[in-house]
Amino acid sequence: MRRTKLIGLALTLCVGLAVAGSAMAKNIKVGIVDTYSGPPSAYTNDVRDSFALQVEKINAAGGILGNQVEVITRDDKYKADIALGEAKELLIKEEVDILMGSINSAIALAISDLCKKEKVPYIVSFSKSDNITGAKGHRYVFAVTENTAMIGKAGAEALAKKPYKNYWIAGDDYEYGHAVGGDVWAYLQKLRPDVKLLGETWWKVGTPDFTSYITAIQAAKPDAVIVATGGAGCIPFLKAAKATGFAAQVPIFMHTATELSTLKAIGPDAPEGVMGTANYMFYYPDTQANKDFVKEFKAKYNREPAVGAYYGYLAANFIKSAYAKAGKVDKEAFIDALEGMKVTGPLGEVEMRAFDHQAMLSMFMGVTKKVPDYPFLIATEIVTVPGADAIPPIDVIKKAREKAQQ
Amino acid sequence: MIFAPQVTLTALGQQILVGLSKTTILFIVSSGLSLVLGVLRIPNVAHGALYMIGAFLAFTFTQYMGGSGPAFFAALLLAPAAVALLSLLVERTMLSRLYEREHMMLMLFTFSLALVFGDLVKMVWGSDYRSLSLPEGFQGSFMIGTLPMPRYSMFLLVVGPLVAAGLWYLTNRTKIGKIARAAAVHREMVGAVGINVSWVFAAVFMIGCYLAGLGGALVAPTQNISQGMDHTIIIEAFLIVIAGGLGNIWGALLGALIFGVADSVGVLVWPQFAIVFPYVAVIVILTLRPSGLLKSTW
Numbered sequence: 001m002r003r004t005k006l007i008g009l010a011l012t013l014c015v016g017l018a019v020a021g022s023a024m025a026k027n028i029k030v031g032i033v034d035t036y037s038g039p040p041s042a043y044t045n046d047v048r049d050s051f052a053l054q055v056e057k058i059n060a061a062g063g064i065l066g067n068q069v070e071v072i073t074r075d076d077k078y079k080a081d082i083a084l085g086e087a088k089e090l091l092i093k094e095e096v097d098i099l100m101g102s103i104n105s106a107i108a109l110a111i112s113d114l115c116k117k118e119k120v121p122y123i124v125s126f127s128k129s130d131n132i133t134g135a136k137g138h139r140y141v142f143a144v145t146e147n148t149a150m151i152g153k154a155g156a157e158a159l160a161k162k163p164y165k166n167y168w169i170a171g172d173d174y175e176y177g178h179a180v181g182g183d184v185w186a187y188l189q190k191l192r193p194d195v196k197l198l199g200e201t202w203w204k205v206g207t208p209d210f211t212s213y214i215t216a217i218q219a220a221k222p223d224a225v226i227v228a229t230g231g232a233g234c235i236p237f238l239k240a241a242k243a244t245g246f247a248a249q250v251p252i253f254m255h256t257a258t259e260l261s262t263l264k265a266i267g268p269d270a271p272e273g274v275m276g277t278a279n280y281m282f283y284y285p286d287t288q289a290n291k292d293f294v295k296e297f298k299a300k301y302n303r304e305p306a307v308g309a310y311y312g313y314l315a316a317n318f319i320k321s322a323y324a325k326a327g328k329v330d331k332e333a334f335i336d337a338l339e340g341m342k343v344t345g346p347l348g349e350v351e352m353r354a355f356d357h358q359a360m361l362s363m364f365m366g367v368t369k370k371v372p373d374y375p376f377l378i379a380t381e382i383v384t385v386p387g388a389d390a391i392p393p394i395d396v397i398k399k400a401r402e403k404a405q406q
Numbered sequence: 407m408i409f410a411p412q413v414t415l416t417a418l419g420q421q422i423l424v425g426l427s428k429t430t431i432l433f434i435v436s437s438g439l440s441l442v443l444g445v446l447r448i449p450n451v452a453h454g455a456l457y458m459i460g461a462f463l464a465f466t467f468t469q470y471m472g473g474s475g476p477a478f479f480a481a482l483l484l485a486p487a488a489v490a491l492l493s494l495l496v497e498r499t500m501l502s503r504l505y506e507r508e509h510m511m512l513m514l515f516t517f518s519l520a521l522v523f524g525d526l527v528k529m530v531w532g533s534d535y536r537s538l539s540l541p542e543g544f545q546g547s548f549m550i551g552t553l554p555m556p557r558y559s560m561f562l563l564v565v566g567p568l569v570a571a572g573l574w575y576l577t578n579r580t581k582i583g584k585i586a587r588a589a590a591v592h593r594e595m596v597g598a599v600g601i602n603v604s605w606v607f608a609a610v611f612m613i614g615c616y617l618a619g620l621g622g623a624l625v626a627p628t629q630n631i632s633q634g635m636d637h638t639i640i641i642e643a644f645l646i647v648i649a650g651g652l653g654n655i656w657g658a659l660l661g662a663l664i665f666g667v668a669d670s671v672g673v674l675v676w677p678q679f680a681i682v683f684p685y686v687a688v689i690v691i692l693t694l695r696p697s698g699l700l701k702s703t704w
Contacts (some may be wrong), residue, residue: 202677212425212426216670219553
């Protein structure tokens with residue numbers, strides 16, 4: 001008799017708690033699936049940390065539409081099968097409102113496809129293949145990071161001004177590598193029809209030793225090399241380029257070569273004179289907005305913000321503004337509000353282009369140089385390409401998507 | 407498919423030299439594996455993990471001792487020794503109890519060791535990117551004719567034959583070497599003659615694992631020091647050992663030569679399919695001589 005009473009009491013308590021729990025305001029859940037192990041983490045940690053900082057501010061000010069924002073992160077270890085597993089778990093078990101991530105373009109495309117089927121908005125926070133918002137873009141995917149078409153245009157403009165004629169393309173053998181190498185080359189050929197491609201080298205993603213590839217490229221004696229490495233390859237390749245003396249002999253262009261995440265990870269061992277593009281530098285432009293952003297990030301995390309921090313900031317503020325405009329926690333209303341949304345950040349106003357859901361980020365081209373003020377190299381001779389000029393025109397995207405449908 | 411323009415004789419020669427420096431690492435690691443396989447009859451799957459531990463330890467020791475050139479050389483001496491000590495510990499406490507068991511047991515045990523070590527490395531060192539700098543004198547290249555040759559590769563080209571010579575001396579001229587060779591052929595006889603076979607095994611295992619650690623320490627400045635190093639090297643090492651002849655150290659040298667040079671030349675001659683070259687070479691070897699190139703001790 002006594003035992004039954006106890007069980008009955010316990011059951012009532014449980015039911016009571018469940019009812020009480022469901023009566024509380026539901027959190028807005030954002031699930032981030034990204035690579036937090038190995039070389040790519042040098043880039044992605046900043047996205048996660050900056051996003052968390054912005055979410056903290058949003059929650060302290062009352063949240064979004066009265067709901068607190070909850071962030072759940074998962075490590076995909078740079079592998080697509082793990083990433084998809086985690087994404088599915090976040091969608092089905094955690095019932096996230098928004099998915100975010102990843103640094104690997106192949107993973108981003110896979111999760112983008114999943115989100116299209118599940119009709120959940122996906123914000124790409126680092127991967128740059130132009131297929132993401134281009135040929136394979138759709139209603140449910142947004143990019144707060146630049147893409148390879150923009151990189152290609154900006155990089156090609158810088159290279160076109162140089163006297164180099166014979167090029168070599170080398171990079172990681174996957175989606176992003178081919179996209180960025182191909183795009184830079186395509187735009188360069190348009191600007192300078194006299195350039196010649198001597199050859200290409202593609203190595204397996206995660207290749208640890210570049211010595212034999214470097215010596216093989218040197219044997220071909222190109223005027224310059226377009227290095228198409230991604231999250232896993234940028235840092236190790238630059239290190240090898242300096243260690244073998246390659247960077248001193250052949251001019252190199254690499255996207256993110258001038259970026260803090262890359263240069264800080266290598267430290268004083270980074271090669272000088274490497275050309276690169278990036279979309280955020282904490283020291284340029286030296287505006288008050290940028291200074292404030294840097295100060296806030298540094299106060300919390302005790303390091304200067306790299307480009308990932310900029311993406312994290314943009315993502316959080318796009319989410320906040322879109323929900324505010326939509327007026328309700330509904331995925332379709334969120335997407336409608338996010339299209340064309342403008343957000344003001346450390347580098348000024350950024351627009352999320354309505355047609356292809358691509359953020360119109362500005363590109364900065366520069367050359368690496370050692371300076372006494374920092375324990376890492378910085379970019380000098382900086383040239384700015386505004387977002388509106390860098391982004392491919394809408395009809396190019398339209399054509400690419402139509403071609404992909406066939 | 408770019409083929410002709412850069413395949414000059416100088417370029418080919420340079421690639422072969424770079425390939426030979428790769429051979430050094432492959433040889434050091436495979437010879438350790440071959441030694442253990444030949445004498446103890448253990449396919450040590452944890453060999454790759456020990457190589458990885460060697461690399462991580464080299465990184466930590468260099469950092470600990472100031473991060474500069476001399477620190478790296480000290481680490482080159484200390485890291486493999488530490489790996490050897492670790493292996494001795496494992497051998498005395500766990501492995502030695504399994505010698506009487508069947509093969510599968512030993513292999514499964516080393517496999518589980520590999521997994522444990524792999525995760526242990528992740529727990530101790532974390533999964534961030536780790537980078538070890540070459541000492542100043544080893545950075546950059548110097549010119550051979552018109553082509554630059556990385557200095558560290560030349561250093562490895564010197565270390566390789568030194569290790570090979572040392573191993574030859576050990577196995578042919580020292581007492582422990584001769585006993586080990588005897589034990590490889592007929593361990594019961596060695597026991598019958600009154601030699602403590604158990605300690606011979608311990609010594610051989612230690613030497614084999616020392617070589618794994620040495621390979622890892624040597625490779626550390628040229629690569630990402632990260633998880634996954636163990637998986638790549640163990641496959642290559644086993645292929646080389648099998649192609650060269652089980653238990654035969656000179657077979658390991660030959661196999662490593664073929665593997666390393668095929669890899670480098672492949673990159674020059676056919677970049678898109680470069681990664682296939684060394685494996686094709688192994689397939690060709692095994693098709694023509696299934697028991698391996700040189701005589702095995704099994």
